[in-house]
Amino acid sequence: MIELKNICYSVTDEHSGKTNVILEDINLTFPDNSINVITGQNGSGKSTLIKLISGIETPTGGSILYNGEDITGKSITERAKMGFTTAFQNPIRFKGITVRKLLDIASDHNNNLAGLCDYLSVVGLCARDYIDREMNDSLSGGELKRIELAMAMAKNGGVFLLDEPEAGIDLWSFDSLTKLFTRLSGKTVLIVSHQRKIIDIADNIVLLDKSGAPVVGKREEMLPRINENRNVCSVIEGENANG
Amino acid sequence: MDKLDSELLYKIADLHGIPEGSYNIRKDGKSLARSSDSDIEITSRKDGKEGIDIFVRPGVKNKSAHIPVILTQGGLLDVVYNDFYIGKDADVTIIAGCGIHNDTCGEARHDGVHTFHLEEGSTVRYIERHYGEGNPEGKKEFTPVTRVFMKKGSTLIMEATQLGGVTNTDRLTTASVGKNARLIIKEKLMTSGDERAVSRFRVKLIGENSSVDVVSRSVARDRSYQAFISDVIGKNRCFGHVECDGILLDEARIVSTPKIDAVSPEASLVHEAAVGKIAGEQLIKLMTLGLTEKEAEDTIIKGFLY
Numbered sequence: 294m295i296e297l298k299n300i301c302y303s304v305t306d307e308h309s310g311k312t313n314v315i316l317e318d319i320n321l322t323f324p325d326n327s328i329n330v331i332t333g334q335n336g337s338g339k340s341t342l343i344k345l346i347s348g349i350e351t352p353t354g355g356s357i358l359y360n361g362e363d364i365t366g367k368s369i370t371e372r373a374k375m376g377f378t379t380a381f382q383n384p385i386r387f388k389g390i391t392v393r394k395l396l397d398i399a400s401d402h403n404n405n406l407a408g409l410c411d412y413l414s415v416v417g418l419c420a421r422d423y424i425d426r427e428m429n430d431s432l433s434g435g436e437l438k439r440i441e442l443a444m445a446m447a448k449n450g451g452v453f454l455l456d457e458p459e460a461g462i463d464l465w466s467f468d469s470l471t472k473l474f475t476r477l478s479g480k481t482v483l484i485v486s487h488q489r490k491i492i493d494i495a496d497n498i499v500l501l502d503k504s505g506a507p508v509v510g511k512r513e514e515m516l517p518r519i520n521e522n523r524n525v526c527s528v529i530e531g532e533n534a535n536g
Numbered sequence: 537m538d539k540l541d542s543e544l545l546y547k548i549a550d551l552h553g554i555p556e557g558s559y560n561i562r563k564d565g566k567s568l569a570r571s572s573d574s575d576i577e578i579t580s581r582k583d584g585k586e587g588i589d590i591f592v593r594p595g596v597k598n599k600s601a602h603i604p605v606i607l608t609q610g611g612l613l614d615v616v617y618n619d620f621y622i623g624k625d626a627d628v629t630i631i632a633g634c635g636i637h638n639d640t641c642g643e644a645r646h647d648g649v650h651t652f653h654l655e656e657g658s659t660v661r662y663i664e665r666h667y668g669e670g671n672p673e674g675k676k677e678f679t680p681v682t683r684v685f686m687k688k689g690s691t692l693i694m695e696a697t698q699l700g701g702v703t704n705t706d707r708l709t710t711a712s713v714g715k716n717a718r719l720i721i722k723e724k725l726m727t728s729g730d731e732r733a734v735s736r737f738r739v740k741l742i743g744e745n746s747s748v749d750v751v752s753r754s755v756a757r758d759r760s761y762q763a764f765i766s767d768v769i770g771k772n773r774c775f776g777h778v779e780c781d782g783i784l785l786d787e788a789r790i791v792s793t794p795k796i797d798a799v800s801p802e803a804s805l806v807h808e809a810a811v812g813k814i815a816g817e818q819l820i821k822l823m824t825l826g827l828t829e830k831e832a833e834d835t836i837i838k839g840f841l842y
């Protein structure tokens with residue numbers, strides 16, 4: 294279980310000295326064995342929330358608890374070793390580092406072809422075509438995104454933090470992707486998404502809103518509220534959204 | 537050959553003992569061992585200068601020659617001239633390289649002047665590794681000069697690697713590339729401490745459809761200094777690509793100076809250079825996979841250089 298207690302996050306602009314409050318007094322609980330979809334407008338702080346939980350950013354106030362233990366001061370590496378697994382909204386490119394190497398690092402052992410195939414086939418890629426390629430711009434956006442997810446699967450752990458995992462992935466592959474996420478349901482899963490098909494597999498939904506506290510509830514309760522919220526609604530009914 | 541010699545040979549040429557094929561092993565200014573056959577013939581120079589002539593018979597395929605140099609003393613300046621004559625349609629690998637073990641406070645320096653003559657249709661993979669070790673006070677220096685003359689349809693792939701221990705290098709590589717000939721240069725460089733490394737490339741693309749591709753990847757640590765200077769001249773319909781990527785750590789400095797001169801309006805020349813710290817987001821990504829910051833840094837540098 295992950296608990297966010299009175300989490301605040303603000304940044305101060307170096308030039309103007311103005312403070313921009315991004316998240317204010319957030320209280321949220323993500324239970325074990327649950328898929329939690331975080332949705333909300335662009336800029337509402339979804340990625341920031343993921344970064345605070347994975348340790349990439351440090352809250353300016355409040356605390357984060359994992360199974361009752363305060364982890365607010367723990368580093369990214371420590372949290373990764375505790376079982377926190379993050380898939381970035383924008384995959385990072387590495388000159389000279391192959392997909393195989395990244396999967397080996399993620400899984401913490403050297404994989405044979407069959408092992409690599411396991412990780413890549415669940416995201417719809419054929420290992421043979423990818424393992425020796427560098428994680429660089431020669432891969433398309435959708436391919437990078439799938440490899441980012443494969444790395445998360447290889448890393449494994451008790452907590453999955455997936456930031457818009459479906460962005461850039463073609464609609465044909467959607468069903469297998471949602472299947473992949475339902476397979477994670479024994480863990481604590483947070484997925485940032487605007488996509489109806491992903492919202493449909495959620496146990497809980499968090500609707501972030503710049504102008505007020507987040508609205509949280511079970512999927513059944515939340516669906517009507519999301520549909521009320523025009524901005525999110527248009528995104529859900531529309532095609533893909535980035536942001 | 538003693539233990540130190542074999543260790544140095546292993547480091548610069550992956551050699552365990554005596555190599556296969558033709559070879560010439562030079563130690564402290566003298567030839568230590570040589571073997572030569574009719575496919576790749578190695579002879580002492582006839583003009584009185586130190587060094588060897590290497591003749592590759594036309595049409596010879598899949599053969600290799602090892603010509604490593606080791607220096608195991610301080611206070612030594614070893615200057616050597618090696619000329620390579622690569623016969624028509626031959627296809628060979630030449631493994632050069634120099635290792636210096638200097639236990640003194642003095643200077644040990646190797647200046648290798650290598651001249652390649654590639655006949656029509658020939659292919660050479662030229663591997664050169666530089667390495668230094670011993671007393672940190674003792675200087676280990678290299679001033680390699682590689683001159684390349686490439687005839688029609690020939691290919692030279694040069695892999696130059698220097699991953700540590702060399703106090704000072706000043707490398708000059710010049711080439712004139714003929715019709716349909718391809719020159720590929722891959723340079724990998726790492727400097728640390730107060731080391732200094734300068735790498736100059738001067739390539740003339742003379743023939744129609746000639747090409748050059750230079751990829752230099754380097755890492756500079758501590759207070760070390762690197763300079764990358766390239767000068768590509770396109771005198772025909774040709775293609776030139778120079779890419780210099782440098783990672784900076786600590787207070788190191790890398791200076792990249794590109795020059796591309798399209799003398800012919802049909803020439804297409806590109807220079808790309810990027811120098812900077814390791815991207816913070818790369819470190820963060822690897823840390824989310826469970827690596828410490830130090831492990832993440834090492835992984836990025838290794839991936840970049842190997």
Ligand SMILES: Nc1ncnc2c1ncn2[C@@H]1O[C@H](COP(=O)(O)OP(=O)(O)O)[C@@H](O)[C@H]1O
Nearest residue numbers: 304313315334335336337338339340341342536
């Ligand atoms: N380091 C930062 N400096 C300044 N503004 C930031 C920083 N990080 C995030 N923001 C701002 O915070 C808001 C929330 O960003 P983000 O969490 O990425 O939103 P979302 O993922 O919901 O689209 C945005 O307005 C963004 O511009």
Ligand SMILES: [Mg+2]
Nearest residue numbers: 339340382536
């Ligand atoms: Mg976002």
